[in-house]
Amino acid sequence: MSASEELSSRTFGNEADLPRVPLPTLDATCRRFMEWCAPLLTADERARTEAALADFARPDGPGRKLQAALERYDASEGVHSWLDTFWPYRYLGRRDRIALNANFFFLFRESDEGQVERAAGLIAGALDYKLRLDDERVPPAVQRGRPLSMVQNKFLFSATRIPGARQDTVRSPYTDEWPGPSHARHIVVFYRGNVIRMDVLGPGGRPHALDELTAGLGTIMKAETAPEPSAGHLTTKARAEWAESRAALLAADPRNAEALDDIETALFCVCLEDFTPKNTLDACDHLLHGDSGNRWFDKAVSFIVFADGTAGVNVEHCGLDGTTILSFVDALLGTAPAVLSQRSGAKSQGLPLIEPIEFVLDEELRRDIQDAASSFAAYGAATATTTVSFDGFGSDEIKRLKMSPDAFVQMAYQLAHKRAKGFAGATYESIATRQYRNGRTEAMRVVTPEVLHFAEIMDDPGAGRTIRRDAFRAAADAHVRRAKECQAGQAPEQHLWELQLIHERRGAELGGVEPLPLFDSPGWLVMRNDYLSTSSAASANIRYFGFGSTSEQCIGIAYALLPDRFNVYLSTPRPVADAMFAFAERLREAVGELRDLLS
Incomplete structure (x- = not known):
């Protein structure tokens, strides 16, 4: 051109x-x-x-x-x-863990907002971006007068890496199996080991109003610590081992397939932490390899928001490079959330639908999850x-x-x-x-x-x-x-x-x-x-x-x-x-x- x-x-x-x-x-x-x-x-x-x-x-x-x-x-x-x-091959062929070894993070600029307001604002901004992307209204990136490839944007929403015995695959929209943009209306929120589905788009595809997103997150944060260990820990395992664990989850109970489907098709993850980082380095470290019970490292995009409103993103690398994520982040943080929410066509529709995503576990799966959690915590601790x-x-x-x-x-x-x-x-x-x-x-x-x-x-x-x-x-x-x-x-x-x-x-x-x-x-x-x-x-x-x-x-x-x-x-x-x-x-x-x- x-x-x-x-x-x-x-x-x-x-x-x-x-x-x-x-x-x-x-x-x-x-x-x-x-x-x-x-x-x-x-x-x-x-x-x-x-x-x-x-x-x-x-x-x-x-x-x-x-x-x-x-x-x-x-x-x-x-x-x-x-x-x-x-x-x-380069990305999906690697067999070690992707958590800490391949995923990358950005720590966002500081904000005066509290945790729930900041998280709701990020959701509202991401929904505005998604709806503009669906209609191809996100302007193409241009460098020195020449356009840049925008293909990576197709992996921002509802893309999830799926572990395989020899090579991983990706479940995402814009593919033969899932033509066109993502039709999902929900995100997955992690809080204290709980995995919760929250509908952020109403039945007609319009985003929930900003105050409703805030109220939905507030409701989620009333939850006690989850009674069962979080399956999120499994996403830290070496890929072939995680593929085995995923197969065991699917074999254990038919409801686990529904739980995985909810997570894998979700637009993105929001991980709410119940503590404030000690300092900037501590925030960075938790963005890179925090509590794996509060993450799904296979998800393309996971926003992480701490108790004081400090926020960032953890990104699965197979379909996304830093330049694409930076453009996305600039769109989210360069304009006030209320403006983005209004531009997206958000409207009041009542409290968003909130449902727990629960895995049915047997003793062997519980032990597998706990072993994965311990192993990854040690791996993170072995990183300076x-x-x-x-x-x-x-x-x-x-x-x-x-x-x-x-x-x-x-x-x-x-x-x-x-x-x-x-x-x-x-x-x-x-x-x-x-x-x-x-x-x-x-x-x-x-x-x-x-x-x-x-x-x-x-x-x-x-x-x-x-x-x-x-x-x-x-x-x-x-x-x-x-x-x-x-x-x-x-x-x-x-x-x-x-x-x-x-x-x-x-x-x-x-x-x-x-x-x-x-x-x-x-x-x-x-x-x-x-x-x-x-x-x-x-x-x-x-x-x-x-x-x-x-x-x-x-x-x-x-x-x-x-x-x-x-x-x-x-x-x-x-x-x-x-x-x-x-x-x-x-x-x-x-x-x-x-x-x-x-x-």
Whole structure:
């Protein structure tokens, strides 16, 4: 779509005209792969990787056959992107727990509202968004005059991940099984382990008035602690184990199928907590992995509201990325709830229908739920977290210093990691690619030769200010160049990963089932073994963004970089917590030092 063409104002009106994700050539990907992994390798590791890569990409080698198969797939009718099979595998194929490991959260800006008013306001805003989305009246996102894919919005309402023995599935509207928007009229409210269905749309599809939503939530909050353990705990289990537990629930009593149906078709969840967080970090931690009896981690969207009105959202990642959720949150928090309620056509219809959702449990299921609860509580306790905030310093000042804001903070992370641990480690950064049809993200690797030089020179006592500044700018420029390549779909990691997956799925059919040494090479393994896993989100309506770490030595870095401030949430396994706390201290120093260097 050229910038001069008329853009559709309908939510999904530009999807068919979006350009396809480019499929890189095998030769370009192999060249980039060596560039990306080389800075992390010894000379011997590099030689072994080059040999494995040469074997993979030789004229009659496996890489050529796999690339040809991928090209045929990309050209097939009905295929939107060569990544169409990759994305479900990447997200739905993971077999560990998604709670804490995959779901992410946003902590919303502060509000003067109490708990019930805040929760009712979020519900009213979400209903306004849903009804506008149903009619395709949510304006398409546009970046530099070009439309972005809005497909992810189809997973905001009534989408639920369903555990499977080998791979999960998604139950959602806008599918062959459930054509068009969600026709559900209810949400699920969790409070003190109670799971309660509340109708928020009347029989005619009009939202309940704001005061009725408030009254409905107030009624729910009169409930005592639930007598039975909450099935929500089961959503924290590793996926195949949760699939077994779900099958046991369904086999135990026919009423459990109805209970699951109520939860899985609900528009979204609202989790009401009966306590006030001790501080901002405590709020973030509970948004990431709070009491799992008060959550359904498989639900696409769960609003969480604490006793003092502090609020945020926990998001299941398989169909939703941060940029889509930020747009949604901005729509909810950028306008007063009363205005959104009025715009939605809400009307007085009496107290919303409220019904408990109850599972019929036997002793074995009770024990299963209690074991899942204990296991996840221990898992959460084995995760160390902290926040780092820079008030009065953000993207505006970095731009005044004539540098890319993202490059600045990524270089600060590299310098802090080098000083905290003594070396540069593999670093992942998520790069949005929604300008393409069904576009999501590209995987960027941050460590370049320029980064290594910059980190060394910053601690070289013989290097003067000018030399350090030049090294900093060179590293930042290299970062921007690589980020632009990723935005253009020219990145090696996901391409090679999908070739590996084609080999696993279709190797026999394509004439090769032998192992591929490339995917056991030092380059492939070292480049993807994260020491830092980073992702950014920017909105005045959020204070913090967060997710769990991705490996045993990894620090997860979720950062909200705003014009006037910069907030970071860090997470890591507790056995390596000291390194994370050292990194946080070094980061505070590095940001100030780099700011002064450019001033």
